[in-house]
Amino acid sequence: MAELVSKRILLAKTALDGHWRGLNLVAIALREAGFEVILAGMATDKAIAQAVIDEDVDLLGLNVGGRVEVVERIVDAVWASYPGLPVFAGGAIPPWACRRLEAYGIEVYPPGTALPAIVDAAKRLTHVAAAPAEQT
Amino acid sequence: MAERNERPFKTVSGIPLKPVYHARDVVDAGADESVGEPGKPPYQRGAYPGMYRDKPWRIFQLSGFGNPADENERIKFLLAEGEHGFIMEHDRNTADHLYDVDNPNVVARHEDVGLTGAVIMSVRDYETVLDGIPIESTYGHPGGGVVQHAPFALSCYWTVAQRRGIDFQRLAGTGQSDFFLTYLGCVTKQQVPTRAGLRFNSDIIEFCAEHLPRWVPVSIAGYNGADTGLNAWEELGALFANAVEYLDDIKRRGNVPLEVAAAGVGGVSFRISMDFFEEIAKLRIARKMWCDLLRSRYGVTDDKATRLRIHVVTAGSSMTYQQPLNNIVRGTVMALASVLGGVQSLGVSGYDEALSIPSEHAHQMSLRIQQILQHETNLTAVADPLGGSYLLEHLGKELEERAWSFFDEIEANGGFLASLDSGWLHQRAYNNQSEWFRELEQGERAIVGVTDFDGDINPNPVDGFVGTSDAYERATERLAALRRDRDEAATGSALRQLEKVCRGDDNVIPAMMSAVAADATLGEIGHVYREVFGDWKTPIPV
Numbered sequence: 001m002a003e004l005v006s007k008r009i010l011l012a013k014t015a016l017d018g019h020w021r022g023l024n025l026v027a028i029a030l031r032e033a034g035f036e037v038i039l040a041g042m043a044t045d046k047a048i049a050q051a052v053i054d055e056d057v058d059l060l061g062l063n064v065g066g067r068v069e070v071v072e073r074i075v076d077a078v079w080a081s082y083p084g085l086p087v088f089a090g091g092a093i094p095p096w097a098c099r100r101l102e103a104y105g106i107e108v109y110p111p112g113t114a115l116p117a118i119v120d121a122a123k124r125l126t127h128v129a130a131a132p133a134e135q136t
Numbered sequence: 137m138a139e140r141n142e143r144p145f146k147t148v149s150g151i152p153l154k155p156v157y158h159a160r161d162v163v164d165a166g167a168d169e170s171v172g173e174p175g176k177p178p179y180q181r182g183a184y185p186g187m188y189r190d191k192p193w194r195i196f197q198l199s200g201f202g203n204p205a206d207e208n209e210r211i212k213f214l215l216a217e218g219e220h221g222f223i224m225e226h227d228r229n230t231a232d233h234l235y236d237v238d239n240p241n242v243v244a245r246h247e248d249v250g251l252t253g254a255v256i257m258s259v260r261d262y263e264t265v266l267d268g269i270p271i272e273s274t275y276g277h278p279g280g281g282v283v284q285h286a287p288f289a290l291s292c293y294w295t296v297a298q299r300r301g302i303d304f305q306r307l308a309g310t311g312q313s314d315f316f317l318t319y320l321g322c323v324t325k326q327q328v329p330t331r332a333g334l335r336f337n338s339d340i341i342e343f344c345a346e347h348l349p350r351w352v353p354v355s356i357a358g359y360n361g362a363d364t365g366l367n368a369w370e371e372l373g374a375l376f377a378n379a380v381e382y383l384d385d386i387k388r389r390g391n392v393p394l395e396v397a398a399a400g401v402g403g404v405s406f407r408i409s410m411d412f413f414e415e416i417a418k419l420r421i422a423r424k425m426w427c428d429l430l431r432s433r434y435g436v437t438d439d440k441a442t443r444l445r446i447h448v449v450t451a452g453s454s455m456t457y458q459q460p461l462n463n464i465v466r467g468t469v470m471a472l473a474s475v476l477g478g479v480q481s482l483g484v485s486g487y488d489e490a491l492s493i494p495s496e497h498a499h500q501m502s503l504r505i506q507q508i509l510q511h512e513t514n515l516t517a518v519a520d521p522l523g524g525s526y527l528l529e530h531l532g533k534e535l536e537e538r539a540w541s542f543f544d545e546i547e548a549n550g551g552f553l554a555s556l557d558s559g560w561l562h563q564r565a566y567n568n569q570s571e572w573f574r575e576l577e578q579g580e581r582a583i584v585g586v587t588d589f590d591g592d593i594n595p596n597p598v599d600g601f602v603g604t605s606d607a608y609e610r611a612t613e614r615l616a617a618l619r620r621d622r623d624e625a626a627t628g629s630a631l632r633q634l635e636k637v638c639r640g641d642d643n644v645i646p647a648m649m650s651a652v653a654a655d656a657t658l659g660e661i662g663h664v665y666r667e668v669f670g671d672w673k674t675p676i677p678v
Binding site: 013014015016017021024025028039041042044045046066067069070073092094095096097110111112114115116 | 228229232233240241242244245247248251252322324363364365453456457458490491492566569570573577583586597599600677
């Protein structure tokens with residue numbers, strides 16, 4: 001687990017609406033896997049882009065509760081200041097919107113995704129070697 | 137199919153289940169063998185003697201999106217299809233935070249505006265939503281699920297009624313003002329501190345006690361506690377801990393008779409999820425617990441006050457993203473449990489719940505599920521058909537004991553509002569969520585289409601309801617027109633009066649009704665609150 005300690009993930013909500021069981025569970029799972037998780041809550045595109053720089057994160061996770069245009073604007077703002085930062089997203093995202101976000105360069109994990117799959121994605125996206133079998 | 141651990145026999149809340157139950161299980165658990173009569177205290181068998189023979193449960197769905205005119209159209213559609221009342225849904229971006237559509241936090245994500253409900257910023261918008269809807273004879277819920285939004289929402293609705301010349305003595309409907317929703321569930325809101333929220337709710341309860349005898353002033357929504365993670369007995373215990381915050385405050389203020397206030401507070405809502413028998417037992421025992429609570433804590437024995445009336449919303453979180461048509465079956469199972477528990481009104485989540493707000497068709501299916509139960513099954517012929525079931529009476533007793541114990545724990549933590557301010561209740565709910573997911577991932581629980589049986593050959597994929605795309609632009613135009621047309625001096629004066637009342641002890645509702653009648657906007661009222669009350673500090677990292 002030691003190599004994970006330096007990996008930092010910012011989790012943010014894209015919408016002002018608020019049920020957020022999912023974000024909370026993902027945060028707990030990522031912390032248990034050894035990541036340092038920073039919660040930005042609900043924030044605007046500019047605030048999220050600033051937080052990415054201030055917190056010097058390796059990965060951005062977005063809890064999507066609204067329209068894809070808002071997600072794309074946030075990611076544009078982030079990539080303008082931190083080109084190529086990996087981004088993954090989850091939430092109530094209809095299949096057509098998943099396809100659109102994936103085409104935009106965002107990995108999407110819709111409801112029903114098992115938490116270990118999200119943790120594995122975080123490891124891959126932050127270039128952490130897969131844990132040895134006996135630790136999983 | 138994943139390899140599974142053996143599934144333990146227990147309810148979703150963790151009550152152990154034996155292979156079969158007998159009379160001795162009821163007696164040993166301390167449950168009364170004679171469970172009483174429907175319509176008589178303690179009401180375990182039902183709130184009313186004739187139950188659905190006399191009056192079927194109210195089909196009552198949350199609805200709305202986009203522009204006020206879109207919401208009006210959807211409500212009319214549902215009423216035409218057989219709905220018995222309507223619940224107005226508001227755009228959460230604006231309503232929950234009390235922002236107008238030009239607030240920078242809204243502008244930054246303006247495409248989302250209108251996605252989850254209509255943008256309603258003034259009494260004029262209420263008039264559009266309610267246009268052509270006979271609110272004198274149709275049971276209405278003006279929205280205002282969020283505590284700080286409720287005085288505005290109710291005042292707008294009542295002002296529309298007043299302008300139509302409807303007698304307040306006859307106007308029937310419900311408020312909500314639910315703490316569970318935004319102080320436990322969706323805490324990422326800019327909102328007033330809990331003490332200010334309690335004052336609003338007491339103001340609403342007293343105003344209704346004096347002027348609107350057929351109105352449920354605040355409907356505590358255990359639903360929102362349960363969908364955040366509280367289990368069945370925690371939902372019960374927390375709901376009653378919330379109720380005593382209201383009643384203790386009303387008693388302290390001494391403005392209205394406690395039994396009148398209690399009759400108002402005794403209109404509540406619960407969540408029903410997929411654990412069929414536990415959920416039926418929960419509704420039946422809830423009525424007894426309310427009756428016992430009023431008698432023991434307040435000495436209130438009045439029939440109207442001690443009769444708990446229950447609205448149920450089926451669990452949105454039980455609805456799956458995968459194979460969404462399965463959710464029609466889930467909705468039916470949860471609706472059946474609600475009816476066997478003796479609900480007075482019921483909303484069934486849309487089959488597209490995990491994807492979006494309901495499409496017109498999903499909404500229609502939520503009505504059809506209930507209509508099939510009302511008209512094809514004979515379910516409405518006999519009150520409390522499961523009364524006396526060994527299993528149900530046993531579960532009821534178990535839930536009752538555990539719920540009172542949780543109630544005592546909340547009281548020991550300073551009470552319901554203090555448990556929200558400290559984050560104690562959140563921690564409990566999140567621990568439950570994590571535990572539930574752990575059980576799911578270890579194969580102790582299954583969800584069809586998600587953990588098992590994931591093949592889907594449905595030729596008509598459900599892609600989620602998109603709604604309208606012009607809600608932000610139209611709302612911006614309406615706001616500009618309102619500010620241009622209204623009597624600015626009158627609006628300013630009404631807002632100053634509202635601020636004065638907020639700073640003092642008088643009931644906020646009359647000043648709020650004057651403010652909305654003078655075309656004050658949602659955001660302007662929010663500005664007054666923020667100046668007077670400041671913001672609640674969320675006790676957990678978000």
